[in-house]
Amino acid sequence: MATSKGSTPSAEYGEGSIRVLKGLEPVKQRPGMYTRTDNPLHVIQEVIDNAADEALAGFGKRIDVTQHADGSVSVADDGRGIPFGLHPEEGVPVVEIVFTRLHAGGKFDKGSGGAYSFSGGLHGVGVSVTNALAKRLEVQVWREKQVAQLAFEHGDVVEPVTSRPAVSGDRKQGTTVRVWPEAKYFESAELPKNELVHLLRSKAVLMPGVTVTLKNEKSGEVQTWAYKGGLRDYLMQTLNADPLIPLFEGEQFATSAESENFAEGEGASWCVAFTEEGAPVRESYVNLIPTVAGGTHESGLKDGLFGAVKGFIEMHSLTPKGVKLMPDDVFSRASFVLSAKVLDPQFQGQTKERLNSRDALRLVSAFVKPQLELWLNQHVEHGKKLAELVIKQAQTRQRASQKVEKRKGSGVAVLPGKLTDCESRDLNLNELFLVEGDSAGGSAKMGRDKETQAILPLRGKVLNSWEVERDLLFKNNEIHDISVAIGVDPHGKNDSPDLSGLRYGKVCILSDADVDGSHIQVLLLTLFFRHFPKLVELGHVYVARPPLYRVDAPARGKKPAAKLYALDEGELTATLDKLRKEGARDNSWSISRFKGLGEMSAEQLWDTTLNPETRRLAVIRFGLFDVPQTEDAMNKLMGKGEAASRRELMEIHGDSVEVDI
Numbered sequence: 001m002a003t004s005k006g007s008t009p010s011a012e013y014g015e016g017s018i019r020v021l022k023g024l025e026p027v028k029q030r031p032g033m034y035t036r037t038d039n040p041l042h043v044i045q046e047v048i049d050n051a052a053d054e055a056l057a058g059f060g061k062r063i064d065v066t067q068h069a070d071g072s073v074s075v076a077d078d079g080r081g082i083p084f085g086l087h088p089e090e091g092v093p094v095v096e097i098v099f100t101r102l103h104a105g106g107k108f109d110k111g112s113g114g115a116y117s118f119s120g121g122l123h124g125v126g127v128s129v130t131n132a133l134a135k136r137l138e139v140q141v142w143r144e145k146q147v148a149q150l151a152f153e154h155g156d157v158v159e160p161v162t163s164r165p166a167v168s169g170d171r172k173q174g175t176t177v178r179v180w181p182e183a184k185y186f187e188s189a190e191l192p193k194n195e196l197v198h199l200l201r202s203k204a205v206l207m208p209g210v211t212v213t214l215k216n217e218k219s220g221e222v223q224t225w226a227y228k229g230g231l232r233d234y235l236m237q238t239l240n241a242d243p244l245i246p247l248f249e250g251e252q253f254a255t256s257a258e259s260e261n262f263a264e265g266e267g268a269s270w271c272v273a274f275t276e277e278g279a280p281v282r283e284s285y286v287n288l289i290p291t292v293a294g295g296t297h298e299s300g301l302k303d304g305l306f307g308a309v310k311g312f313i314e315m316h317s318l319t320p321k322g323v324k325l326m327p328d329d330v331f332s333r334a335s336f337v338l339s340a341k342v343l344d345p346q347f348q349g350q351t352k353e354r355l356n357s358r359d360a361l362r363l364v365s366a367f368v369k370p371q372l373e374l375w376l377n378q379h380v381e382h383g384k385k386l387a388e389l390v391i392k393q394a395q396t397r398q399r400a401s402q403k404v405e406k407r408k409g410s411g412v413a414v415l416p417g418k419l420t421d422c423e424s425r426d427l428n429l430n431e432l433f434l435v436e437g438d439s440a441g442g443s444a445k446m447g448r449d450k451e452t453q454a455i456l457p458l459r460g461k462v463l464n465s466w467e468v469e470r471d472l473l474f475k476n477n478e479i480h481d482i483s484v485a486i487g488v489d490p491h492g493k494n495d496s497p498d499l500s501g502l503r504y505g506k507v508c509i510l511s512d513a514d515v516d517g518s519h520i521q522v523l524l525l526t527l528f529f530r531h532f533p534k535l536v537e538l539g540h541v542y543v544a545r546p547p548l549y550r551v552d553a554p555a556r557g558k559k560p561a562a563k564l565y566a567l568d569e570g571e572l573t574a575t576l577d578k579l580r581k582e583g584a585r586d587n588s589w590s591i592s593r594f595k596g597l598g599e600m601s602a603e604q605l606w607d608t609t610l611n612p613e614t615r616r617l618a619v620i621r622f623g624l625f626d627v628p629q630t631e632d633a634m635n636k637l638m639g640k641g642e643a644a645s646r647r648e649l650m651e652i653h654g655d656s657v658e659v660d661i
Contacts, residue, residue, distance in 0.1 A: 054079025081143030241278030295355030300364025439598030
């Protein structure tokens with residue numbers, strides 16, 4: 001399989017490359033939905049990311065960031081320059097659209113001739129959010145022997161686009177954006193220096209040949225980063241312990257020959273170090289965007305490393321009797337820098353801190369595993385050293401879990417007969433899924449990870465336990481079975497319950513994605529809030545979010561045929577819009593609506609709802625309200641004598657309900 005690190009410059013980037021999907025007022029009203037509000041770093045990062053996208057596309061070699069004495073920040077690049085002619089459909093200068101419209105940008109144009117094949121700015125809210133939250137923003141563009149400029153205040157144009165012919169001494173091409181962030185939107189107006197330095201240094205690491213500078217006008221300090229050694233040099237500089245074996249590094253990108261599995265150019269670069277001590281260093285990126293919360297590309301690295309190391313250990317018969325290896329036994333001592341290229345990355349939330357794309361797991365794992373297998377078998381002594389470390393980690397983990405089991409073992413009630421338990425006794429790994437119906441329970445039992453996932457099917461709707469006395473709870477078989485399976489007795493909010501018998505670190509409510517499923521979910525949440533509040537307080541209760549729709553998408557452009565899943569109507573609409581943008585004809589896809597979890601095959605249930613790397617699992621917390629406020633709200637919703645309160649709530653809020661678990 002051929003590999004290619006760079007991007008081939010292509011792609012005409014002109015006025016027609018920009019697509020509009022419209023207003024900045026929502027950003028000003030609720031900035032936290034679009035960006036981090038602790039400080040302005042993320043809105044500045046959006047500008048830096050645009051400059052980096054130009055370098056990633058092969059058109060820029062410099063990114064210069066200046067912190068000015070007046071509190072503003074400017075970002076200059078030598079890319080192609082944002083087009084400033086009139087948009088063919090909108091009749092407005094393109095550069096103005098980019099900074100004033102949500103869902104507008106060259107990143108949406110993914111077909112042949114699109115301005116960007118791989119970029120991080122895929123939500124389409126990037127610099128428009130920066131503009132919305134800025135007192136003033138100025139843009140200068142050098143492009144096609146012209147120099148253009150315009151300025152905004154509070155997101156509105158105050159100096160329309162003007163242009164002049166370039167003269168001697170002008171830059172040939174590029175963009176400079178200067179931003180004055182509006183302090184009222186942020187907890188602190190100061191940019192965190194360490195985070196900014198880390199961000200800029202990482203851009204240089206991930207783009208060998210690109211020079212990144214940071215200048216502070218107040219102090220006069222200038223820092224410059226340009227790495228030739230790439231990921232290896234960066235990881236060695238940041239490690240806080242000596243590697244046990246030589247670093248494992250590699251890269252691989254799909255060619256057109258592998259287009260059945262991955263889009264051409266998709267792939268990853270990585271460098272991994274295994275250490276016996278010290279806190280691991282872990283940094284990952286998608287199309288140069290830092291994913292500080294990890295995601296499916298990190299899961300792919302984890303899966304690939306584990307598969308290769310486990311295969312080596314088994315091939316050489318190194319596993320001691322009674323030791324069962326788990327992925328964390330390998331991953332817990334791994335430090336890494338991972339840079340993935342994904343054609344159309346899906347992030348969790350607008351801040352892009354976690355990658356959710358399911359295909360990224362398969363992509364990275366498929367490239368990492370064979371390369372590490374080959375490396376280990378070419379360096380058997382190093383492989384055996386790594387095997388010793390991994391086996392030691394597994395033995396330590398198993399000893400710890402045995403101690404916990406011994407402490408729990410005495411006096412445990414007989415577990416419910418319909419509980420399909422997991423094999424592990426490690427509280428940190430174990431998960432219990434409370435599943436709606438025997439049919440769904442059957443699919444879940446077949447699709448689960450037997451090592452760590454237990455299934456307890458529930459019949460019908462659980463009793464509304466809001467006003468049930470604790471002593472009478474066990475009259476209800478379902479509540480009795482839940483309590484016994486979890487290993488914790490019902491208790492009140494002021495009690496100090498004995499949690500030593502807790503058998504699962506995660507208790508997950510898994511119900512259909514329809515109205516009845518939502519009702520069952522609310523009844524179970526009522527039970528936990530009212531009678532198991534300590535589990536909620538400590539973050540042990542979760543809600544699984546299965547999809548309502550499956551879309552069988554045809555092959556389109558660089559993307560192969562695929563099965564896509566949508567959580568609800570909104571996601572379905574977004575999915576179909578995305579397919580159209582990728583070149584799929586209307587109705588060339590088929591849409592299936594899941595009537596219930598029981599309709600899903602075991603494989604589908606695993607892929608969408610059970611697999612820890614690709615599922616959507618929301619932890620239940622008391623949230624923004626304190627316990628008394630939450631209790632008052634729950635009483636209005638679940639109390640038997642509160643029909644009038646519920647009617648009032650529906651009359652007031654019925655038209656503005658948003659589901660946000």
